[in-house]
Amino acid sequence: MAVIAHKCPNIQITIVDINDEKIKAWNSDNLPVYEPGLKEIVEECRGKNLFFSTDMDSAIQEADIIFISVNTPTKTYGYGAGKSADLRFVESCARRIGEVAQSDKIIVEKSTLPVRTAESIRDILEVTSNNCQFQVLSNPEFLAEGTAIQDLENPDRVLIGGEQTPEGLQAIETLVSVYAHWVPREKIITTNLWSSELSKLTANAFLAQRISSINAISSLCEATDADITEVAKAIGSDTRIGNRFLNSSVGFGGSCFQKDILNLVYLCESYGLNEVARYWEQVVLMNDHQKHRFSRKMVSTLFNTIADKKIAIFGFAFKKDTNDTRESPAIAVCQDLLDEQAELAIYDPKVQAHQIYKDLNISDPEAEAITLCNDPYEAAKDAHAIAILTEWDAFKDLDYAKIYASMKKPAFLFDGRNIVDLEGLRAIGFDAFGIGKPNPKRNNMIVS
Numbered sequence: 001m002a003v004i005a006h007k008c009p010n011i012q013i014t015i016v017d018i019n020d021e022k023i024k025a026w027n028s029d030n031l032p033v034y035e036p037g038l039k040e041i042v043e044e045c046r047g048k049n050l051f052f053s054t055d056m057d058s059a060i061q062e063a064d065i066i067f068i069s070v071n072t073p074t075k076t077y078g079y080g081a082g083k084s085a086d087l088r089f090v091e092s093c094a095r096r097i098g099e100v101a102q103s104d105k106i107i108v109e110k111s112t113l114p115v116r117t118a119e120s121i122r123d124i125l126e127v128t129s130n131n132c133q134f135q136v137l138s139n140p141e142f143l144a145e146g147t148a149i150q151d152l153e154n155p156d157r158v159l160i161g162g163e164q165t166p167e168g169l170q171a172i173e174t175l176v177s178v179y180a181h182w183v184p185r186e187k188i189i190t191t192n193l194w195s196s197e198l199s200k201l202t203a204n205a206f207l208a209q210r211i212s213s214i215n216a217i218s219s220l221c222e223a224t225d226a227d228i229t230e231v232a233k234a235i236g237s238d239t240r241i242g243n244r245f246l247n248s249s250v251g252f253g254g255s256c257f258q259k260d261i262l263n264l265v266y267l268c269e270s271y272g273l274n275e276v277a278r279y280w281e282q283v284v285l286m287n288d289h290q291k292h293r294f295s296r297k298m299v300s301t302l303f304n305t306i307a308d309k310k311i312a313i314f315g316f317a318f319k320k321d322t323n324d325t326r327e328s329p330a331i332a333v334c335q336d337l338l339d340e341q342a343e344l345a346i347y348d349p350k351v352q353a354h355q356i357y358k359d360l361n362i363s364d365p366e367a368e369a370i371t372l373c374n375d376p377y378e379a380a381k382d383a384h385a386i387a388i389l390t391e392w393d394a395f396k397d398l399d400y401a402k403i404y405a406s407m408k409k410p411a412f413l414f415d416g417r418n419i420v421d422l423e424g425l426r427a428i429g430f431d432a433f434g435i436g437k438p439n440p441k442r443n444n445m446i447v448s
């Protein structure tokens with residue numbers, strides 16, 4: 001919404017949220033989300049054509065177009081628990097809009113939703129509203145956290161789905177005209193509602209599948225001394241495969257991939273497509289396997305015990321350039337290491353302490369075997385091992401000789417993102433391991 005405000009000075013955007021704290025933060029100097037370039041845009045537009053408020057009813061009444069962008073987490077209760085999307089927040093938005101609106105509006109699904117949710121939204125609006133006409137559009141968001149602003153400013157495509165009626169097509173055109181302020185028309189794809197809704201789930205499923213596929217092969221590389229970087233380069237040079245999204249790692253995270261695939265799995269199951277459901281579910285299972293495989297490899301390499309050993313954790317966010325930790329592989333790895341009674345010294349340049357404690361279910365930080373550090377050198381001091389869990393650029397250029405000197409020996413380093421020069425580290429003295437990398441000390445390895 002900040003990018004739309006920035007690109008369309010003639011459009012007034014009001015962002016409303018039921019969370020008062022978040023709105024306060026959006027109106028302050030400390031935005032609740034870290035994203036390169038976002039602060040600058042918000043500061044330029046805020047108070048001009050970009051407003052943050054908790055006054056939902058006024059915002060609903062004044063708007064011509066309403067984007068529903070609320071959370072759609074995986075359901076944790078009742079039918080579909082653990083897989084289907086929890087649509088209660090979407091439904092409550094639709095009800096409120098229906099009850100409060102006094103004029104016709106276009107309602108845009110910006111949240112990621114199961115196919116045919118637009119039908120439910122339309123039904124709710126119809127029964128709750130006071131003679132107003134609504135057109136429901138699907139306009140899924142394809143941005144990636146960490147590069148959100150550049151993805152939005154220069155998108156591969158914008159997707160807008162709507163009813164194929166004269167009114168639906170007119171609503172689609174209205175939304176097209178918003179994006180056309182900066183996105184070339186040929187990049188704005190219009191479809192029917194269901195294709196648009198399904199395309200978002202499918203896009204995330206394909207992206208996550210690529211990561212799980214390369215991670216599956218990384219396991220085989222470690223067993224055979226093939227090098228995953230070389231394999232990725234060799235297969236990625238085939239234009240049918242393409243070279244992007246082939247970086248092997250400790251696993252994907254983020255609020256979307258797992259949630260959206262599980263949502264797709266549930267959708268398939270509810271249409272009786274069990275084989276299709278199992279196919280996609282494997283992408284998530286493989287990702288879980290990769291995270292635990294990483295922790296197990298650490299334990300077995302450190303002579304099968306890490307109890308009371310200090311382990312330095314470099315990075316906690318699910319990827320670089322974000323402070324988001326949702327479904328971060330660091331959570332699973334740290335949890336495994338704590339279960340093995342290790343002592344963790346965690347450093348992340350952007351994630352706040354309270355978030356790390358929350359993610360690791362720690363109520364009393366004093367009593368736990370966790371220290372949060374202000375820099376990586378402090379984290380690594382007297383540690384038996386380092387685990388790089390987020391690919392922050394800064395981790396590539398640390399003074400690893402200084403770090404090595406301050407660590408217990410033998411000093412181990414496990415690069416869960418394949419960002420450091422393993423040979424260079426070995427020359428310093430480290431026992432260094434990457435994902436899917438040949439292992440000079442094969443007898444220390446576990447494979448499965």
Ligand SMILES: NC(=O)c1ccc[n+]([C@@H]2O[C@H](COP(=O)([O-])OP(=O)(O)OC[C@H]3O[C@@H](n4cnc5c(N)ncnc54)[C@H](O)[C@@H]3O)[C@@H](O)[C@H]2O)c1
Nearest residue numbers: 016017018019069070071072089092093110111112141145
């Ligand atoms: N984060 C991403 O990178 C990304 C990318 C593409 C799509 N999406 C989708 O966008 C949606 C939102 O994701 P997010 O990461 O921003 O979630 P989020 O949990 O960070 O934010 C959702 C916000 O909605 C607010 N909210 C909930 N119910 C409300 C209501 N009835 N009225 C007003 N506000 C309400 C919450 O207070 C919260 O601040 C999800 O469906 C997600 O799948 C997210």
